[in-house]
Amino acid sequence: MKYYSLKDPSHRTSFREAVIKGLAPNKGLYFPESIPQLPDGFINQIESLSEQEIAFELMSPFVSEDISEDVLSRIIKETLSFPLPLVKLSKWLSVLELFHGPTMAFKDIGARFMAQSLGHFYRNEDKEITVLVATSGDTGGAVANGFYKVPGVKVVILYPSGKVSHIQEMQLTTLGHNISALEVEGTFDDCQHMVKTAFMDQDLTSTQTLTSANSINVARWLPQMIYFLLAYKQLEEKNAPWVISVPSGNFGNICAGMLAHKMGMPCHKFIASTNVNKTVPDYLKTASYSPVASIQTISNAMDVGDPSNFSRILELYKSDHIALKQDLEGYWFTDEQNREAIKELHQQYGYISDPHGAIGYLGLLEYLKANPEAQGTFLETAHPAKFKDEVEDTLSIDIDLPVQLASFTGNTKVAEKIRSYDTFKAFIMR
Numbered sequence: 051m052k053y054y055s056l057k058d059p060s061h062r063t064s065f066r067e068a069v070i071k072g073l074a075p076n077k078g079l080y081f082p083e084s085i086p087q088l089p090d091g092f093i094n095q096i097e098s099l100s101e102q103e104i105a106f107e108l109m110s111p112f113v114s115e116d117i118s119e120d121v122l123s124r125i126i127k128e129t130l131s132f133p134l135p136l137v138k139l140s141k142w143l144s145v146l147e148l149f150h151g152p153t154m155a156f157k158d159i160g161a162r163f164m165a166q167s168l169g170h171f172y173r174n175e176d177k178e179i180t181v182l183v184a185t186s187g188d189t190g191g192a193v194a195n196g197f198y199k200v201p202g203v204k205v206v207i208l209y210p211s212g213k214v215s216h217i218q219e220m221q222l223t224t225l226g227h228n229i230s231a232l233e234v235e236g237t238f239d240d241c242q243h244m245v246k247t248a249f250m251d252q253d254l255t256s257t258q259t260l261t262s263a264n265s266i267n268v269a270r271w272l273p274q275m276i277y278f279l280l281a282y283k284q285l286e287e288k289n290a291p292w293v294i295s296v297p298s299g300n301f302g303n304i305c306a307g308m309l310a311h312k313m314g315m316p317c318h319k320f321i322a323s324t325n326v327n328k329t330v331p332d333y334l335k336t337a338s339y340s341p342v343a344s345i346q347t348i349s350n351a352m353d354v355g356d357p358s359n360f361s362r363i364l365e366l367y368k369s370d371h372i373a374l375k376q377d378l379e380g381y382w383f384t385d386e387q388n389r390e391a392i393k394e395l396h397q398q399y400g401y402i403s404d405p406h407g408a409i410g411y412l413g414l415l416e417y418l419k420a421n422p423e424a425q426g427t428f429l430e431t432a433h434p435a436k437f438k439d440e441v442e443d444t445l446s447i448d449i450d451l452p453v454q455l456a457s458f459t460g461n462t463k464v465a466e467k468i469r470s471y472d473t474f475k476a477f478i479m480r
């Protein structure tokens with residue numbers, strides 16, 4: 051499989067190069083040159099396949115020219131080292147819990163796959179590679195954890211000052227070793243902009259090997275397909291139309307699900323559920339895409355005004371708005387509605403959700419109201435304890451910190467404050 055740039059389809063490259071470069075010239079995102087189809091019988095037999103076998107079947111066509119079967123099996127084993135349970139709330143409502151990994155956010159899956167792949171590609175290189183990552187909260191922790199002490203790889207994380215939770219900040223800023231954190235006085239979009247600018251900066255690219263670990267990197271983006279299939283495998287009733295609601299920010303997660311669907315995964319509808327950063331729901335309504343500055347909310351990992359992966363969704367549908375609308379519905383919700391949803395999930399189902407999963411729940415309810423014949427799954431993308439204060443205040447209960455999170459709280463934060471691109475650049479050149 052080769053990958054082409056969405057800004058210049060004549061620019062094509064291998065999986066290895068796409069992972070190392072992160073972005074194509076002119077900030078184009080890489081996109082697979084064809085969409086492989088799942089083998090005949092795969093879907094019908096899915097219940098008899100192991101998680102590893104499912105993941106291998108999905109990922110193999112995308113990486114087989116650059117990663118041997120043995121290595122891919124090992125990478126998958128490392129990636130899926132924790133459970134991904136589908137929890138049933140009622141006959142037609144379920145939640146896929148993606149937060150059982152080391153940093154308790156779904157980004158662990160993509161981050162671990164990418165760290166293992168890059169570690170494999172750089173195992174024999176004598177020059178270090180620097181991973182740049184802008185985070186609105188969870189990416190940084192997952193990437194830091196995935197790459198921690200991976201030889202040959204340095205990680206620089208940019209996060210918006212005051213806009214991530216305390217635990218998230220601890221996960222980014224306390225590891226040390228090959229992981230550095232920069233606290234940016236600005237928004238997530240500013241962080242993302244700095245990273246994108248660095249890749250275009252000749253001074254940097256001529257002296258350093260830089261890559262990105264945001265969901266724009268194909269090694270983070272593609273493995274997210276896996277858990278949609280694992281959810282499907284766990285569905286008890288496979289005949290009723292199935293819809294999936296994805297709490298969305300940069301739209302990498304949902305776009306991976308939609309790619310899995312194009313490969314043959316049955317799914318009646320995807321639901322893009324957002325907070326008030328509603329650029330995509332607005333696009334679905336009006337067919338005009340108008341990115342705006344992001345607005346801060348209690349589901350901060352989704353505070354994105356110009357989602358990077360949206361161009362990939364358009365590519366999947368060849369920019370055919372009508373075809374896209376057939377597969378994708380979009381809804382957005384306020385913080386107030388979000389808190390009500392957290393309460394409702396707790397009262398009706400005894401389920402404690404985080405503010406991201408709750409947005410997914412709201413989008414699903416909205417859809418099921420109009421389509422009562424469907425069954426739905428929403429993705430729970432972070433453990434509620436990652437947003438402890440918000441969830442405790444909303445529910446008036448105490449929640450325990452799981453060991454994965456508790457281990458960070460006593461550590462010392464190390465992060466440099468920066469404001470401008472030039473300071474960022476100087477830091478990388480040091």
Ligand SMILES: *Cc1c(COP(=O)(O)O)cnc(C)c1O
Nearest residue numbers: 188298299300301302303351431
């Ligand atoms: C990153 C993140 C999201 C949004 O995922 P995208 O792929 O950027 O749409 C949702 N919830 C949580 C907890 C996240 O960390």
